[in-house]
Amino acid sequence: MTGRKRWSTEEILEAAVALLRTGDAESFSVRRLAATLGTDSSSLYRHFRNKTELLRAVADRVLLTAMDGYRPEGDWRQRITALALCLRDAFGEQPELAAVWGRYGSGGTGSRLVMEEVLQALRASGLPDQEIPARYHRVVILIAALISSEAGISTIxxxxxxxxxxxxxxxxxxxxxxxxxxxxxxxxxxxxxxxxRRAAFEEILAAQLDDVGARVR
Structure with a gap:
């Protein structure tokens, strides 16, 4: 008797992305995903402990894809702006996942790469180290909010x-x-x-970076 197929973590994430394109994070469930894959929920829980952990992995997958195409160039402002636009483009191709990132912040490799680049860029700005974590938080929250807002419009x-x-x-x-x-x-x-939307995105982000620049001066 042939047993059920064993799905890899990457295959599960691909199926989750496809399912999220037809709905949202609220309607998404591990049970629905398991049914799509023709298996039971318990087999997926070997890879992810719960729905939240799975959604975080989905969001991190987009961040990883974005960071694969990102190369830090220019001064600190140019680096943060280029990173923000890179993330914007990545979620623009999968707008249904933007809200997932905004709600289910990831602690995976993709998230750490984004955090590292923003922190390094802010350090290169000349800000005192004690001010960088708070500034980092403001910048990332702004980027996530702008991307989520734009994605909501692009899905109609x-x-x-x-x-x-x-x-x-x-x-x-x-x-x-x-x-x-x-x-x-x-x-x-x-x-x-x-x-x-693109011009507004860049102008709003520029205003936040202007504030950082003014603090440095």
Whole structure:
């Protein structure tokens, strides 16, 4: 009698990524993943103790892929900016996993590589060592939040996007000037959340790095 196939850790992670593309972290479960693989949950628990550990491994897999294509160049600002854009592109290819990273922070190799590069770049900025951990936390939280926010928009369908744009135009251009005087005043210049995301991403990150630079000076 032929026994069930033994799935490798990498095969389990690939199947988990595929399953997450059809749903989200809330609907994801080890039982559903096991059913997809044609096995039982107990066989997966030999690789991962629980759902959270599995999701953390999935997020770390994306970070590892991003860091494989990253090369530190330039000064400290250029390094952090390039790293942030590299992570943005990696999660842009798998936007459903961005929220997983934001919620289930990983302590795997990919996460440690990101931490090491940000910490090294901040140290190269000239910041005193005692200030670097707090600054690191702010920078990484900002990057994760921006990536998660952008991913949430990129996962909607073209039809949903058009519906949202129409609602935005009606809400903004049709705003009552007595109740919403500022909104009415700026109505033709205010842009929806989905517009020009890359420029906004870089400008917001630059503002945080400007603050670090000002502290150094």
């Amino acid at each position: 369908t073209p039809e949903e996007y058009e519906q949202g744009m129409e609602q935005f135009r009606v809400a903004v251009l049709g705003a009552d000037p007595e109740r919403f005087p500022a909104l009415s005043h700026f109505a033709r210049d205010v842009r929806p959340l989905g517009a020009d």
